[in-house]
Amino acid sequence: MNPLEKLESEQKSETAPALVIDSLASIRDMVSACIQCGTCTGSCPNAFAMDLTPRQLWYNVLRGEKETIFHSKTFSLCSVCYYCTLRCPRGLPLTEAMSALKQIAAKENLAPYKKSTRFYKSFLESVYRHGRVREMELMTLYFISMKNPFLPLQFAPLGIKLMGKGKISFEIPSKGNGALKAIFRKVEELEQN
């Protein structure tokens, strides 16, 4: 399903429409003073790989063009280096706005961003279970979630190197003691209200 169909279908369900519209509105507020100067684009180390430049992305956010925004890979390419936030002449929280777009993509499980989203969710799953991330478990959960039997092979050379150094060890994912269960649950509860 393409991201838009996904968005549309979610909007028919009970909670999603408010979430997407509210979230986009609050991101628009974050960048409402944007003067389209392009300092963010000139400062972004990942701009070379983006389909929309950061400046173009903010233009679309200001116009509420959710189709364009969620067809673009731009926000998922933000590596959170904070150069744009540091240099924005209007002092806008641009890195936070990028993250807010990632949060919508994660909450809505939008297809074009599934690699990043599944990686982040696998990370948090491990933290949820044990209180701390277990790096080998994180990667195993990520491979399982991606359902691609060839994916682990890409990481095998590094994995073998790290194992040889005794930095990681084979670890079968386990349920853990649910160390952060209460915190995660409360956050979710507050976010729904």
Next chain:
Amino acid sequence: MKYLYYPGCSLEGTALEYNSSTRTFMQELGAELIELEDWTCCGASAAEATSHLLSLALPALVLAKAENMDGVKEILVPCSACYLNLKKVEEKIRKDRELLDQINIILAEEKLNLRGQMKVRHLLDVVANDVGSKKIFARVKKPLTDLIIAPYYGCQCLRPYSIFDDPEDPCSMEGIIKASGANIHQWNMGGRCCGASHMTTKPEVALELVAAILKMARGADAIVTVCPMCQMNLEAYQKKISGMCKEDLSMPILYLPQFLGLALGLSEQDLRLDMNLSFTKAFRNKVLS
């Protein structure tokens, strides 16, 4: 010098040598590190990419536990991602009481309450400012005068908060590296991004960023880092990047306390140089002969 110590998850796994060398180095300089009891993950970059509130609640939980430990008011963090997550909460709750109230509703689940009394310090800040180059210089047993070192700061210890260095033109490592006797490799890549977790999900992008950094480091004997993510990205893919660029870009990458520890004459075992992925023979001969 007495600090609470928050190692963070990486320092128990892929960055074990950062943990070991930080403890050894700080002990040698007379600092006491008290590990935070029962610490939990700060959320890294994953929480921020999925839930804004969770990305504040996880580091807030760490800080609330820290406040409960008596007699220490500063928490020392070697990982730049952990540092920024904790620092962000410290900064935000100072200006936003409403946010603090909301965070405390969450922390009440663990019977904890955050007051905002803990000062978050990056290892580099502490080494450059609390320890300082004079003290390091006085302890040097093995001056590393033959070496040219490229200081690499990465992003998150510098930005968005300018706490201890210039976020555009960082220099806090220069004095302490010079104190070891080594020379500084002049470059403008010290604060550039290594691609962070893109290396896992978008390697084609991150490899380009690391390639640019390694190319500009030509002429240096080693790059020194202060973040587990930077360290991994710079050291683990050198063969691949050399192939990509059709030139040998291999370069030893060391954590700052490993490098300074060498000058202080600390043992290779304590600094865990055996765990580095790019410790070349030529470099070993230069520093350990």
